[in-house]
Amino acid sequence: MNFIYRVSVALSVALSVMILFVVGAGLIALSLGLITPEMITVFGQTLAGEDVPALTGLILWVVCLFVVYTDYRLNQQEKEGVSLHHPLGEVKISRTALIEAINQIGDRESYVKEIKRTRIKSSRKGVKVFFKVVIWTEIPVPEAMTTLQEKIKAYLEEVIGAPKCKEVKVMIVKILHTEVSRPKRKGGEIYG
8 A cells, every 4th residue: 555655645746746837838938939928828718628638637637636545545554553362351562652762762772863664564464564773883793783783673572562573674774884983872772
């Protein structure tokens, strides 16, 4: 669903840019005297006699409805969260709560500067987590990422009780050298 949403947004942006480009080019041509207001009137009357405006309007209307529907579905998925089945009944944890918990795990690690753009996908087969991270180079990168992935997986499975954590994908977007002055961390809190 996320892919379809991105494609529909890209199409909407492309259509908007094309419309603005055509209007802008028309205004420039009009101001330079390349076209006259009468030419625009004749062109508009020609189009009005055909099915072009109706078809264009219909296409734009369908794209708009599709974007709204996709946005609604993504918001519904966010509200649904991760379902946990317990003997006394179902427990749902919102994706936002899980993302905040994952960010807090990263805050506790001295080699993690920041966790960004966390995404969580849940299904009956298990939970998948993807996030981007900015790290300090105080320990080797493979060791740091393995430790972080294991802690997040353990947290989701043992503390939260999420069904099997199938995958914890990490993309390192920036590596900072430890020579750069940075705040010292103690138990997740920042001290100057």
